[in-house]
Every structure is written in structure tokens, then in C-alpha cells.
Amino acid sequence: MRKLLFASLIRPPLTERPPSPDDAALDELGRAFVRISRERLGRSLSIRAIDAGSCNGCELEIHALANAFYDIERFGIRFVASPRHADVLMVTGPVTKNMGEALKRTYEATPNPKWVIAVGDCGRDGGCFAASPAVMGGVDAVVPVDLHIAGCPPTPTDMLKGLIALLATMTGKA
Amino acid sequence: MSTLDDLLRGGRPASHHAPWPRVTVDRAAWDAAIEQLAGGHLTLLGLWPDAATVHMALLDEPAQAVGVISLACDGGRYPSVARLHPPALRLERALRDLSGLIPDGLPDTRPWLDHGQWGPNPEPPDYAFLPCEGEGLHQVAVGPVHAGIIEPGHFRFTVNGETVVRLEQRLGYTHKGTEALMAGADLATGARLAGRVSGDSTVAYALAFARAVEAALGVIAPPRAVFLRALMAEWERLANHLGDIGAVCNDASFVLMQAHCAILRERMLRVAADAFGHRLMRDRIVPGGVTADLDAAAGQAMRELVADIRRRFPALVELYENTASLQDRTVTAGMLGPELARQYGAGGYVGRASGRPFDSRRALAYPPYDRLAFDVPVFPEGDVNARVWVRIREVEQSLALVEEIVDRLPRGTLRADLPQPGEPREGMALVEGFRGDVLVWLRLGADGRIARCSLRDPSWFQWPLLEAAIKGNIVADFPLCNKSFNCSYSGHDL
Ligand code: SF4
Numbered sequence: 296m297r298k299l300l301f302a303s304l305i306r307p308p309l310t311e312r313p314p315s316p317d318d319a320a321l322d323e324l325g326r327a328f329v330r331i332s333r334e335r336l337g338r339s340l341s342i343r344a345i346d347a348g349s350c351n352g353c354e355l356e357i358h359a360l361a362n363a364f365y366d367i368e369r370f371g372i373r374f375v376a377s378p379r380h381a382d383v384l385m386v387t388g389p390v391t392k393n394m395g396e397a398l399k400r401t402y403e404a405t406p407n408p409k410w411v412i413a414v415g416d417c418g419r420d421g422g423c424f425a426a427s428p429a430v431m432g433g434v435d436a437v438v439p440v441d442l443h444i445a446g447c448p449p450t451p452t453d454m455l456k457g458l459i460a461l462l463a464t465m466t467g468k469a
Numbered sequence: 470m471s472t473l474d475d476l477l478r479g480g481r482p483a484s485h486h487a488p489w490p491r492v493t494v495d496r497a498a499w500d501a502a503i504e505q506l507a508g509g510h511l512t513l514l515g516l517w518p519d520a521a522t523v524h525m526a527l528l529d530e531p532a533q534a535v536g537v538i539s540l541a542c543d544g545g546r547y548p549s550v551a552r553l554h555p556p557a558l559r560l561e562r563a564l565r566d567l568s569g570l571i572p573d574g575l576p577d578t579r580p581w582l583d584h585g586q587w588g589p590n591p592e593p594p595d596y597a598f599l600p601c602e603g604e605g606l607h608q609v610a611v612g613p614v615h616a617g618i619i620e621p622g623h624f625r626f627t628v629n630g631e632t633v634v635r636l637e638q639r640l641g642y643t644h645k646g647t648e649a650l651m652a653g654a655d656l657a658t659g660a661r662l663a664g665r666v667s668g669d670s671t672v673a674y675a676l677a678f679a680r681a682v683e684a685a686l687g688v689i690a691p692p693r694a695v696f697l698r699a700l701m702a703e704w705e706r707l708a709n710h711l712g713d714i715g716a717v718c719n720d721a722s723f724v725l726m727q728a729h730c731a732i733l734r735e736r737m738l739r740v741a742a743d744a745f746g747h748r749l750m751r752d753r754i755v756p757g758g759v760t761a762d763l764d765a766a767a768g769q770a771m772r773e774l775v776a777d778i779r780r781r782f783p784a785l786v787e788l789y790e791n792t793a794s795l796q797d798r799t800v801t802a803g804m805l806g807p808e809l810a811r812q813y814g815a816g817g818y819v820g821r822a823s824g825r826p827f828d829s830r831r832a833l834a835y836p837p838y839d840r841l842a843f844d845v846p847v848f849p850e851g852d853v854n855a856r857v858w859v860r861i862r863e864v865e866q867s868l869a870l871v872e873e874i875v876d877r878l879p880r881g882t883l884r885a886d887l888p889q890p891g892e893p894r895e896g897m898a899l900v901e902g903f904r905g906d907v908l909v910w911l912r913l914g915a916d917g918r919i920a921r922c923s924l925r926d927p928s929w930f931q932w933p934l935l936e937a938a939i940k941g942n943i944v945a946d947f948p949l950c951n952k953s954f955n956c957s958y959s960g961h962d963l
Contacts, residue, residue, distance in 0.1 A: 344618040345614060346618075346619070346620050346621050346643070347621075348621075348642070348643045348644075348645060348959075349620070349643070349668070349959065350665045350666065350667060350668040350671075350959045351620050351667060351668040351669055351957065351958070351959050352665070352668025352669070352671065352749060352751070353668070354618055354619065354620065354668070355668060355669060355712075355749070356748070357618050358618055358712075359731075359734075359735060359738070361731070362728075362731035362732060362734070362735045363728060363731065363732050363735075364732070364735050374618060376616035376617070377616070378614075388643070389645060391642065391643055391644055391645055392584075392586035392587050393582075393584045393586050393641055393642045393643070393644055393962075394613065394621060394642050394643065395586065397613050397614050397621065397642070401614050422665075423650075423658070423661055423662060423665060424645045424646070424647070424650065424665075426650060427645055427646035427647075427649060427650050428587055428646060428649070429586075429587050429588075429644050429645055429646035429649070430645055430646065447665075447751065448668065448749070450742075450748060
């Protein structure tokens with residue numbers, strides 16, 4: 296049994312089916328990412344995800360980036376455990392007043408150069424929570440934002456596209 | 470005559486409250502209810518403020534009956550429930566923060582959702598964690614920002630060497646003021662907000678909200694919509710359980726299981742996107758019915774995926790069962806005894822892994838579950854392993870439910886018209902999400918807008934039990950125990 300499972304793990308997991316247009320598009324996105332990241336960074340990209348008040352929907356889709364379908368580590372994208380190791384902060388949620396300080400401190404703990412992506416409709420402007428007195432607004436209410444990925448939540452493919460768009464703008468700062 | 474009937478008979482019934490009765494009671498009856506809770510004869514389902522009134526939803530488990538009692542707060546005060554019944558403690562601390570009502574005799578008066586960033590407390594309070602004294606004890610503070618991709622919350626561990634002596638949680642970081650936003654909102658906005666209380670349970674919340682509105686208005690959703698809702702609810706349960714089974718194993722450093730479970734989950738989300746137009750099926754359930762239909766091709770795709778998961782899942786279960794290193798981590802870790810599970814009315818896999826058989830699909834048999842065949846798996850052990858097994862067995866049950874629903878999908882319309890109420894009306898609903906029972910209570914104004922809406926996540930009664938379950942375990946086992954509970958932060962913080 297174990298053998299069988301290990302074998303299926305070592306085998307590329309999706310080759311038994313012809314790649315759907317989706318998968319082909321994903322591969323192309325991945326290759327674009329690798330090309331641009333080599334040009335701009337010359338190395339892989341480290342991301343720290345921060346939930347600043349999300350409903351956890353955005354987190355689910357960030358998680359999905361790691362599954363075998365997207366497997367974004369193969370493109371040189373890593374999620375790291377500390378802001379001190381991060382190039383990019385991916386921030387989700389409307390920023391709640393109760394998380395404002397924690398977000399600011401996490402940003403400050405991230406070494407320069409750093410980039411911030413506001414993830415999801417909430418991350419842009421607070422989404423459907425914008426009017427709440429318990430919410431500060433979008434991510435840029437607390438820290439400067441370089442890019443916004445729309446969606447509620449954005450799909451994993453949207454997020455990968457967003458990361459490529461961010462890389463393409465990565466000049467000057469570095 | 471049941472305990473709950475006795476209580477309800479003495480009160481003044483609300484004019485429009487469905488499907489269960491709500492009565493306004495006097496202080497003596499309120500105290501009697503607290504005694505029944507403390508004595509274990511009733512289970513607390515919810516406790517929420519409404520202007521100068523406090524409502525308490527009660528479950529009489531032997532009678533499978535639900536009722537709400539309400540007390541007018543004289544001078545803004547009422548007798549605390551937590552004084553005698555600890556499961557109400559956090560609800561009352563939150564209620565105090567949000568409404569200003571004072572629960573007299575509340576054993577812990579520290580603010581809960583209010584971190585001094587909004588509302589009545591202008592200054593961030595110096596939050597005093599409970600003291601822990603003894604030789605060799607030290608504290609470990611974790612959060613609110615965690616190392617993984619998870620929601621924010623603070624955990625204060627007091628440890629003796631490796632062993633956790635006490636865990637104290639501090640939550641509220643994701644408080645978004647959702648219930649305040651609900652007040653005055655139209656139904657469409659309310660449905661969108663409800664679906665964003667906890668993203669992983671977006672279907673369950675949208676369904677609970679829709680059912681509460683329909684109860685208030687006396688509307689019955691069309692049969693096809695009822696079946697499609699259940700289909701989405703079971704799909705959501707499956708996707709989350711598969712994700713959780715993998716994630717618990719991952720936290721026991723067994724990545725292989727995670728890899729396989731995540732593949733199954735992803736395939737489910739893709740089929741959901743094709744079938745309903747959204748990977749998490751968000752905003753597909755609305756008061757009156759559903760906004761998305763299922764065509765024959767999508768139904769077939771769901772059937773095929775279910776068949777495929779049925780083929781693959783047993784091998785994963787066998788792998789879980791036969792991997793000694795994994796069993797070594799999950800068996801006897803994070804024990805939760807049956808008494809606490811019962812006292813707190815713990816729902817979902819937390820309750821059902823500790824011998825509490827409650828499942829609102831079965832106990833309250835809301836449609837279409839009154840016409841569907843399924844088992845409610847219950848395990849007595851109360852450890853991480855049992856919580857994994859409940860999920861495994863529920864995956865099997867939900868796979869069968871999906872097949873049955875798709876096969877029996879009635880024809881017909883997707884939405885019923887909603888009448889203008891013309892007078893205030895109240896409704897409530899209890900819906901079984903993957904994590905446990907979600908309670909939504911609301912009052913609609915004469916104009917049909919939401920006057921008050923309260924949303925109670927199952928996590929309210931599960932988070933405190935995690936504090937109990939972790940005691941005596943080593944710190945390194947916390948992520949594993951925590952994942953086996955998988956409580957919602959956002960659903961709790963609102
Ligand atoms: S954008 Fe949508 S999924 Fe993301 S946090 Fe906001 S409500 Fe949740």
C-alpha cells in the first residue's frame with residue numbers, strides 16, 4: 296500500500312490526464328514567473344502571508360497554491376514563517392482595528408526592499424465590511440500597497456498572475 | 470412535559486417567531502433556566518443582546534426541542550448565565566463589549582472582543598492573563614500573527630518544561646462588526662455578509678441566514694432549491710473534511726497524506742466552480758432559494774468525482790490507520806472528555822468525537838435531511854484520532870448523500886418570492902456546517918430590512934474546550950490538537 300502511494304507521489308500527479316487548458320495556462324504562468332523572477336530578482340521569492348482580519352476565504356485559496364495542481368514552490372515561490380525572511384507580504388482581509396497594530400509591526404519587521412500585496416476585495420478597500428467602525432479599511436489604510444489582487448476570494452490562478460504582475464514592476468526598490 | 474416546555478409555558482410568546490417559540494420571561498424563570506443549564510438538563514445554543522433585551526436559545530436534547538427565552542434588562546443589567554454555567558462566559562463578555570448590557574455576577578469581566586481600539590474602551594487595556602504560580606513554570610506567548618497561513622489570535626501557554634499547564638486564548642482580532650453592519654441592511658446585503666462570516670463555511674452560513682429569513686416570512690424554498698442547497702452544503706463539508714484530514718496529518722509531520730487530501734479537495738473546488746460558478750460556492754444561496762442551477766453535465770461531473778474519491782479514499786484511510794508514527798501522535802493526544810463536550814454543547818466533530826451525538830441535520834431534521842438516509846458517526850475516545858475518524862466517516866456519509874441528492878434532484882423553480890412582512894417578524898435557523906451547528910437569529914422590520922441579526926458560530930463552544938484538551942500535552946503537540954479542532958477565528962470574532 297505504502298509503495299503504491301509513494302509511487303503515485305513520485306509520478307507527476309496529473310499526467311494521467313491530458314492537461315486541460317487550465318493546466319496549460321497555469322504552466323505558462325509559472326514559466327513566465329520563473330523568467331521574470333530570474334531577471335528581476337536573480338533568485339526565488341519569499342512570501343509572508345498575514346491575515347489582518349479576513350473571513351478566512353482568502354487564506355483557503357492561498358493554501359491551495361501549495362497543492363499538487365499549482366505547487367508554486369516549483370516556480371521558486373516560498374511561503375516563509377517569519378516576516379524577517381520575506382520579500383513580499385501578502386495581506387488579506389479588511390484590516391480590523393484590532394489587527395492594525397500587529398500588521399504595522401509585521402511590516403516594520405520585514406527587511407527592505409519589501410513589497411505588499413493586498414489580497415481580495417476586502418484587502419482593496421475593506422470590501423463589504425468597509426462601513427464598519429471596527430474596520431480601518433483596505434490594507435493601504437495601514438501599510439503602503441504595491442499591488443492588489445481582486446476577487447472574493449481570488450482564485451489561486453489569480454494570485455499567481457498577481458505575483459507575476461508584481462515581479463514585472465520590481466525595479467528601482469531593489 | 471419536557472424541561473423546555475415548562476419554561477416556555479410560563480412566558481409571554483413573541484407574536485411572530487418561527488419555527489421555534491420565543492417567550493419573554495421574568496427574572497425567576499430566567500434564573501430557573503440557568504439552573505437547568507447548570508444541572509445539565511438543557512444545552513445553551515446561543516445568547517445575544519437586542520437593544521435592552523437579552524435572548525437565550527436553549528436546546529432540550531432528549532425532547533429534540535428548541536426555544537428562546539428573553540429577559541428585559543432592568544437598568545441595563547441582567548443575571549449572568551456564566552455565573553453558574555461557564556459555557557456562556559465568552560458570549561457574555563462579548564455581549565457586554567458590544568451592547569453595554571451588564572451581566573450581573575459575570576465571573577470574568579475582562580473585555581473580550583473589545584481590544585480598546587473601538588467602542589467604549591478608549592485605551593488599549595492592559596490585558597491581564599490568568600495567573601499561574603508554581604516552581605519552574607514559564608510562559609510562551611504566541612500570536613496574534615502566526616507562523617503559518619492561518620487566522621490571527623493569541624495563545625498564552627504556561628508550561629512546565631515541555632508540558633502545557635495552562636493555555637489561555639485571547640481572541641477578537643478579526644472582529645469586523647458584522648452584526649452591526651447587518652442592522653438596517655437589506656436582505657441581499659445581509660446574505661452577502663452572512664456568507665462572509667467564516668469563509669470555509671460560506672455555504673452553511675448563507676443557508677442558515679436564508680432559512681432564518683424564510684422562517685420569519687413564512688416562505689418555503691422550492692424543492693429543487695432545497696436539494697441544491699443540501700448538495701452545496703455536503704460538498705462544502707466534504708472539501709473541508711478532506712482538507713482537515715490532510716492538515717491534521719501534516720501537523721503530525723506526515724506530509725504524504727496532506728498532499729493526497731489536498732488534491733482531492735482541489736478537484737472538488739474545481740468541480741464546484743464549473744457547477745455553480747464559484748470554487749467555494751459563495752453567494753449561491755439566498756433567501757427564497759438559490760441563484761445557481763445544476764445542469765446535467767455538472768451533475769455528472771459531481772457524480773464522477775464522488776465515484777473517484779470513493780475509489781481513492783479507502784487507501785488513504787488505510788494509510789492513516791497503518792502508519793505507526795502517525796497513530797503515535799494522534800492517539801490519546803488532546804483528550805476531551807464527554808462531560809465537557811456535553812456541558813458546552815460542543816457541535817461537529819469536536820462533540821461527536823467525545824460521545825455527543827448531536828447533529829442538527831438529524832436532531833432537527835430540516836429539509837431535505839428528513840428525506841435522506843445518512844448515519845451520524847460518533848466516537849467516544851475524545852482524542853485527536855477520534856476527531857480524525859469522525860471526519861473520515863462523515864466523508865463517507867457525505868459522498869453517499871451527494872449521490873442521493875444528485876439522483877433525486879427535483880425539477881422546478883429555484884427561488885420563491887419574498888413578501889413584504891408589513892410588521893416585525895422574527896426567524897431563526899440551525900444549520901449543520903462542517904464544523905458544527907451554525908445558529909442565525911434575526912428580526913425583520915415591517916419594511917423587510919434586517920432590524921437585528923445574530924450569528925453564532927460553533928467555535929464559541931469549541932474554543933474553550935481546546936484550552937481543556939491541551940492541558941498536560943506537550944507544546945509541540947499544540948498545532949496538531951489545534952488543527953483537530955480547527956475552530957474559526959473570524960466566525961467567532963464576527
Ligand atoms: S475578499 Fe472575500 S474571501 Fe477574502 S477576506 Fe474578504 S470576504 Fe473573505
